[in-house]
Amino acid sequence: MTRLSPTARREEIVAAALRVASVKGLANTTVRDVAAEMGTSSGLIHHYFASMDDVLAAAFDEAAGADLAATTAEMSACAGPIDRLSTFFSSYIRTEDYRGFQMWLDAWAEASRRPALAATSLRLNVAWQRLIATTVADGVAEGVLVCDDPDATAWRVLSLLDGLSLQVAAHPGLLDQSTVADWAMASLETEIGLPRRSLRRPPSKR
Amino acid sequence: MTRLSPTARREEIVAAALRVASVKGLANTTVRDVAAEMGTSSGLIHHYFASMDDVLAAAFDEAAGADLAATTAEMSACAGPIDRLSTFFSSYIRTEDYRGFQMWLDAWAEASRRPALAATSLRLNVAWQRLIATTVADGVAEGVLVCDDPDATAWRVLSLLDGLSLQVAAHPGLLDQSTVADWAMASLETEIGLPRRSLRRPPSKR
DNA sequence: GAACCTATTGGACACGTGCGCAATAAGGGA
DNA sequence: TCCCTTATTGCGCACGTGTCCAATAGGTTC
Numbered sequence: 103m104t105r106l107s108p109t110a111r112r113e114e115i116v117a118a119a120l121r122v123a124s125v126k127g128l129a130n131t132t133v134r135d136v137a138a139e140m141g142t143s144s145g146l147i148h149h150y151f152a153s154m155d156d157v158l159a160a161a162f163d164e165a166a167g168a169d170l171a172a173t174t175a176e177m178s179a180c181a182g183p184i185d186r187l188s189t190f191f192s193s194y195i196r197t198e199d200y201r202g203f204q205m206w207l208d209a210w211a212e213a214s215r216r217p218a219l220a221a222t223s224l225r226l227n228v229a230w231q232r233l234i235a236t237t238v239a240d241g242v243a244e245g246v247l248v249c250d251d252p253d254a255t256a257w258r259v260l261s262l263l264d265g266l267s268l269q270v271a272a273h274p275g276l277l278d279q280s281t282v283a284d285w286a287m288a289s290l291e292t293e294i295g296l297p298r299r300s301l302r303r304p305p306s307k308r
Numbered sequence: 309m310t311r312l313s314p315t316a317r318r319e320e321i322v323a324a325a326l327r328v329a330s331v332k333g334l335a336n337t338t339v340r341d342v343a344a345e346m347g348t349s350s351g352l353i354h355h356y357f358a359s360m361d362d363v364l365a366a367a368f369d370e371a372a373g374a375d376l377a378a379t380t381a382e383m384s385a386c387a388g389p390i391d392r393l394s395t396f397f398s399s400y401i402r403t404e405d406y407r408g409f410q411m412w413l414d415a416w417a418e419a420s421r422r423p424a425l426a427a428t429s430l431r432l433n434v435a436w437q438r439l440i441a442t443t444v445a446d447g448v449a450e451g452v453l454v455c456d457d458p459d460a461t462a463w464r465v466l467s468l469l470d471g472l473s474l475q476v477a478a479h480p481g482l483l484d485q486s487t488v489a490d491w492a493m494a495s496l497e498t499e500i501g502l503p504r505r506s507l508r509r510p511p512s513k514r
Numbered sequence: 515g516a517a518c519c520t521a522t523t524g525g526a527c528a529c530g531t532g533c534g535c536a537a538t539a540a541g542g543g544a
Numbered sequence: 545t546c547c548c549t550t551a552t553t554g555c556g557c558a559c560g561t562g563t564c565c566a567a568t569a570g571g572t573t574c
Contacts, residue, residue, distance in 0.1 A: 105540055105551050129335070129417065133532065143553050145534080150551095154532060204420060210478040211335065211417035214410060224479040257483070258491055261471030262464060268474075269467065272416040273430040277463070285464055292498055311521055311570055339562065349523050351564080356521095360562060 103142045112150050114140060119161035124201060128158050128208035128219070159218035162209055166226045169197040174233060183241030187290065188301045190234065194263060195283045203271040206264070231256045238294060248295035259290045309348045318356050320346060325367035330407060334364050334414035334425070365424035368415055372432045375403040380439060389447030393496065394507045396440065400469060401489045409477040412470070437462045444500060454501035465496045 106114065118139040123131045133154055137144040151157045173193040177186040198206075206223070213220035235256035241247040249255050266282040287301040312320065324345040329337045339360055343350040357363045379399040383392040404412075412429070419426035441462035447453040455461050472488040493507045 103552070108551085111551080127417075127420065130421070132530080134530085143555095144532090145554070146552060148533065204417075207413075207417040210474055211333075211410075211413040213478040214333065215336070220478065224482065227475065227479065228482070254491055254494075257472065257475075258468060258495060261475065262468045262495075263471070264474065265467030265469070265471030266463065268416055268470065269433065269463075272419040272426070273433065276430065276434070285460055288460075289464060289468075289495065289499075293495075309522070314521085317521080338560080340560085349525095350562090351524070352522055354563065 103140075103146075108150070111146075115147055115150055115157065116160045116164050119157050120165050123158070123161050123205060123208075124165070128162060128205050129212055131158060131161075133157075153218075155216040155218045158212075158216065159222045162205060162219060163222045163226070165202065165205060166209075166223075169202070170226060170229055170233070172197065177233070177237065182246060183237050183244060184246060184296070184300070186237050187234075187241075188303055190237070191283050191287055191301060192303050195279050198267060199279075200271045200274070203267050207268065207271060227260075231260050234259060241294065249293065255290070255293050258293070259286060262286050262289055309346075309352075314356070317352075321353055321356055321363065322366045322370050325363050326371050329364070329367050329411060329414075330371070334368060334411050335418055337364060337367075339363075359424075361422040361424045364418075364422065365428045368411060368425060369428045369432070371408065371411060372415075372429075375408070376432060376435055376439070378403065383439070383443065388452060389443050389450060390452060390502070390506070392443050393440075393447075394509055396443070397489050397493055397507060398509050401485050404473060405485075406477045406480070409473050413474065413477055433466075437466050440465060447500065455499065461496070461499050464499070465492060468492050468495055 115136065119131060119136045122135045122139050126135065133144045133147050136147055136157065140146075147157060151160070173190060176193050177189050180186045180189050209219055209223040213223055231253075233256075235252045238247070238249050238252040238255055242249050242252060263282065263286045266277060266285060267279075269277050270279060270282060284302075288298065290296075291298055291301055321342065325337060325342045328341045328345050332341065339350045339353050342353055342363065346352075353363060357366070379396060382399050383395050386392045386395050415425055415429040419429055437459075439462075441458045444453070444455050444458040444461055448455050448458060469488065469492045472483060472491060473485075475483050476485060476488060490508075494504065496502075497504055497507055
C-alpha cells in the first residue's frame with residue numbers, strides 16, 4: 103500500500119474499523135477484518151495501536167462522538183430550551199438506528215472486558231447526559247419549565263431512551279422507533295411540567 | 309464421571325454453565341469451561357445440546373427465569389396493587405445485582421448473533437413487562453391508581469430500570485443501585501398518579 | 515451370563531484470535 | 545547520491561473456538 107503519514111493512516115484505520123464494526127458489531131471486529139477492509143496487512147494496525155481494545159475504542163468514539171456532535175450542533179441552532187429538547191429527540195431517533203445502537207450494546211457488554219472501550223462509553227454517556235441536563239437547567243432558569251433535579255431528570259430520560267432502544271435493537275419487531283420516541287417524550291413532558299405532545303414535531307419536517 | 313440420567317445430566321450442564329457465566333459472562337463462556345466446571349469431557353455437552361447457543365440460552369433462561377419467578381411469587385403474596393409494585397422494586401434491586409445484570413447485557417448484545425439466546429431474552433423481557441402491566445391494570449380496575457396505557461407504562465418503567473441498571477453494570481461508580489431504584493420509583497409514581505415516595509419501602513425491612 | 519443401548523471419553527479437525535518480529539521499501543534530508 | 549528513519553509487509557507463534565466422532569464403559573434387559 104502507498105505510504106501514508108501517521109495521522110492519515112491512523113484516521114484510515116479508525117474509519118475502516120468503524121465500517122467493519124457497523125456491519126459485524128464491535129465485539130466481532132478483528133484485526134484481520136480491519137486490515138482486509140483497508141487492503142493492507144494486519145501488522146500495520148499494531149504499528150499504530152497498542153491493542154485491539156484501543157482500535158475499537160477509537161472507532162466507537164468516532165461513531166458515537168459524531169452523533170453527539172451532530173445532535174449538539176442541531177440543538178444549539180434552536181431558539182429556546184423547549185425547542186432544543188424537541189430537536190434532541192428527532193435527532194436521536196434519526197441517528198440511532200438499530201444498527202448504530204448495536205454498537206452501544208456491544209460497548210456496554212464489552213466494557214467489563216475492554217478497559218479503553220469502557221472509558222470511552224462512560225465519557226460519551228456522561229456527555230449525552232450533560233447535554234440534556236444543561237438544557238433542562240436552562241429552561242428552569244428561564245422559567246419556561248419546572249424541574250427539581252435536572253441532573254436526575256437527564257439520567258432518567260437518557261436511560262429510558264437507551265432501555266427502549268435496546269429492545270428495538272435486540273428484539274426486532276417488538277417495539278418500533280417512533281413508539282420509543284413518543285414514549286420517551288411523554289415521560290419528559292410529564293417530568294418538566296409541559297403539556298402532552300408539546301415536544302412532538304410534525305413528521306412532515308423530514 | 310458417574311453415569312447420570314439424561315434429565316439429571318442436562319440440569320447439571322445448565323447449572324454448571326450458569327455458574328461459569330455468572331463469573332465470566334455469557335459471551336465468554338465456552339464449552340470447555342462448562343466441561344471443566346463439571347469435571348467431565350467437552351464432548352458430553354454436545355451429546356445433550358446441539359450447539360453452544362442452546363447451552364447459553366438454557367443457562368440464561370435458568371437464571372433470569374428464577375429471578376422472574378421469585379419476584380412474581382413475592383408480588384402475589386402482597387395485598388394490593390400498590391404494595392405489589394412496591395415489592396417489585398425491592399425485589400428487582402435485590403436480585404439484579406451488577407453481576408446478574410451483566411448476563412442481560414451479554415444476552416442483548418449477543419442476541420443478533422445467537423438465535424436461541426435472542427428468543428429467550430425476548431420471552432423473558434416480555435414476561436417482565438406483562439408482570440408490571442397487569443399489576444398496573446389491576447390497580448386501575450380497583451380505582452387505586454390512574455393510568456391511560458398500562459402497557460406503555462410497563463415498558464417505560466422496565467426500560468428505565470434496564471437503562472439505569474446498565475449504567476451501574478457497565479460504568480462502576482457512576483450511579484448506584486439505590487439511586488436507580490429511587491429514580492425509577494419516582495418515575496412510576498408520577499405516571500400512575502401516586503404521591504411522591506408512596507412506593508418507597510423502609511430499608512429496615514431487610 | 516450374554517447382548518444391547520447409550521452415557522461418556524478424549525482427542526482430532528478446521529478455523530479464528532491478538533500480538534510480535536525480522537525483512538522490505540519508500541521517502542526525506544544531507 | 546547516499547543514508548537513515550520508519551511505514552509497511554507477511555508470516556509465525558501460542559492459544560482458544562465450536563463441532564464432530566470412533567472408542568470405551570457402565571447399566572439394563574433378556
